[in-house]
Amino acid sequence: MTEERTLILVKPDGVANGHIGEVITRLENRRFKIEALKVVNATPEQLREHYKALVGKPYYPGIEKFMTSGPLVAMIASGxxxxxxxxxxxxxxxxxxxxxxxxxGDFARNWEGGPIQNVVHSSDSPESVARETPIWFPELS
Structure with a gap:
């Protein structure tokens, strides 16, 4: 068992549908610590860096359009x-x-066409945390 940090993004669909508090509550109910939290309007540059491996894919423009469609909430949580x-x-x-x-499972569903709208993103490895955190929290670098 390892004490670690992760980056979590509540995506524009999660923000628009009022799920910020639920995501935070679920983290706090597990007694994880929220170390940083802010509302962000993602820029195309941030998204191209975040989704670097997907930028050349034919579906990437839809991801960028979705992720810039409204504010998102970025947080660093640890535990x-x-x-x-x-x-x-x-x-x-x-x-x-x-x-x-x-x-x-509780807040997302499939939509016909367009990118997956699935409420949250979280880093999938310590390497991803190290790469993604400065994109959303440059002040912590």
Whole structure:
């Protein structure tokens, strides 16, 4: 078991549908610590850096359009094994495959066409945390 940090983004659909508090409550109920929190209007430059591996894909413009469609909430949370635990709390990336009781299983659904709108993003490894954190929290670098 390892004490670690993760980056969590409540995506524009989660913000627009009022799920910020629920995401925070679920973190706090697990007794994870929120170390940083802010509302951000993502720029195309931030998104191209964040989704660097996807930029050349044909579906990337839809992701960028969705992620700039409204504000998002960025947070750094910490706790023992938080990276893997929050991934379980978030549920499967595709909302139709996410278990009920997970964030995506409770608050997301599939939409015809366009990018997946699945409420939250979280870093999937310590390396991703190290790469993604400065994009959203340059002041912590």
């Amino acid at each position: 023992t094994d938080i990276i893997s635990v929050f991934h379980k709390m978030a549920g499967a990336t595709e909302p139709s495959k996410a278990d009920i009781g997970t964030i995506r």
